[in-house]
Amino acid sequence: MTVDTDTAQVPSPFKGLGKKLDAKIVKSLNNITGRTLFPYQAAIVRIGFSLTFMLYLIREWPHRLELYGTTSPWSFDIAQRLIASNGAFTVLLWSDSRLWFELVYHGAILASLGLLLGWHTRTMSLLFMVGVLSLLNRNVLLGDGGDTLMHLIASYLVFTRCGKVWSLDSRRRERAAAMNRHDSNPTRVALWVFFGVGLAVTSTTGFAQLSWGWAAFLWGMWLVQAMWFWVQWRGFPELRALLDFAANLVHNAAMLVIAAQVCILYAAAGWYKIQGPRWEDGTALHYPLNLAYFRPWAPLSQALDNNALLVTAITYGTVILQVAFPFTLLNRRVKNVLLPVLMAEHASIAVICGLPFFSMAMVFADAIFLPTSFLRWFGSRTAAAPSRLVERVRRRQDPNAVEV
Template identity: 55%
Template sequence: MTTPTATRPAERLARLLPRLLAPITTVRAPYQAAFFRIGLSSVVLAFLLREWPNRRVLYGNHSPLSFDLAQVLIREERTFTVLAWGDGGLWFETVYAVTIAAALAVLLGWRTRGTSVLLMGGVLSIINRNTLVGDGGDNVVRIMVIYLVFTRCAQVWSLDARRARRRAGLPGHDRAGLLLWAVAGAVLIPLSSHPTHGWALVFWTLWAVQGLWYAADLRFPRHEARAVLDAAASMLHNCAMLAIAAQVCLIYATAGWYKIQGSRWQEGSALYYALHLDYFAPWPALSAFLAGSTLLVLALTYLTVMAQVAFPFTLANRRVKNVLLAVMIAEHLGIAVVLGIPFLSLAMVVCDAVFLPTAFLIALGARCGRLAERLRSLPAQTARTVASTG
């Protein structure tokens, strides 16, 4: 029989432990993660649709980088792509179409745990088939689709969140989710027969974790085991969001400090030469107008370097960070228009969104919701107007 004095420390620890773990077991930045999910999947979807007419030449069986040469490049870079399994046109078209469907599903937030993994596999497969035609935007997207898998990015603004609200308190299990999980397992079986440099283990691990989650929902819906899984997922989400923020800071810091070492950036003329490159001049008249102003070129060149170098250091001050964040987003949008590299710029704007204030995102979501309601009610209003005038 235990004494009261012996049980008090244990009781105090039991009460104190949830408070100590609450900061790391609570989902942080759910709106930022949702915006990141929507933005990244939109960039991928727009990229795939834009390259649809040229898809076979860039990444398919009509590419100048033949299938045999691509195999050599994949082995040297030790990258993952399912397009290395065959050179058939039907196989490539299937992978390309499935990736588009996965991007649309992630955009809508439908079965995000599974479709985000599918999106990661599809994006890596397409881009890694021919890395010689990529740019910095492809590298950013390849990194971020991996981070996206480990976030709980469908807590808000998603079909998953709406389904969770409707199923709250209702008994039973997710039969559609179990069916999709079983299909995913059947698809993963051929993956194990191909050399994937460890990626097969990654996909099987994610599949097993999802199965464990379904088992906990089915057998222990209100048990401590379900709470432990939920807390672990939240901690993984928080780590992934922190990794995304650190990656963005690393990108800006590396770009800024490398620019400082260049003589053209030191003298303030780097932008002038960039504006005279035909490859980066979709609007020649606009490029010529900007290049014609020495003061403007000097100011934009130095502003670019200072903003990139200073960005990681401004995170300690919320107001300064918000101002510089607006400057960085405006800079990327300007690069997208003036230099004609929209997907790199849009990918970086999406990454910058993880630093946006929560209040701003909530207000933005509310405004988009009101706009959607107006659009849905527009046909009914039009019909009533026509009926009244007729």
């Protein structure tokens, strides 16, 4: 039997492909588990949504009892029957007393502030989620669309390491590293003990009306925090590496879910609009511009509505942007051009239609797709703004001063 030597010497095009694929898979797994991906995007989402909810609660503070409290038309009994049917979570239905409501409402404001500043973000993110769900599920008749997004993002933030940058936690870690000492903070332990005791007391006394799922989740989060404390105290490097591995994996998965949620939101909104006759004929914008509820600046709304060509262009443009947005993520340049347009659209909705908190939620949800380089530049400029302001004031007071 003879062998064609020329054919035998030709290298296979698949030679080494397995090794290359293995190397790429290993590299991808290392990136997913070995690093906290998109820390700046997680930070801007954390800051944005906590700021949005805090400002909303502060604005509605004079009307809090009518909206979510003891004098709400959506009474305590009606809310109880609804929660019993849909299984939603809210601690406001544990008691109908005024004192309990005030504790929850003002506690939600404090949790939003703590998450905004990045102060013990693991604990604050959980309390922020509890505050958001408790208040928004208490009265389902309120909301402008942004409340649904707030529900979702508040739940996802619990699983992210959103305090890696732009937080008091990160500053504390940097100072501890600069001083070559362990990042030990007794406040973390005090918070853990306080909320563990509170959860145990409310559960054993029957005050906390928790389903088994929510009880397992809250106790599970408490136990995970206890595990972190134990590993840091005992100084097991292998276990610490394993916990970091798991935390990075959960964080990266949560960030992917947030990004997917925003894409689904735009795609669903765009395709539903296509099915509406008012969006098909280009007149959809005309109707909210003539509703008193969406006309905080009546002359501005009237001037916009008088331009039929502009109304039609905005109507069709909105549908095109929303349908196309998920596909633009495949091209970075197109995405970076379209993203500011979407943010500008939401900013205009805040002004023209009087929906500031809906627009804020959408803008900060869009921010997850901002480039890391831009966010780092923006963060450095923002951090340097106070020193620049002080320098300008000093120069005005002393024009002959020389900058050091």
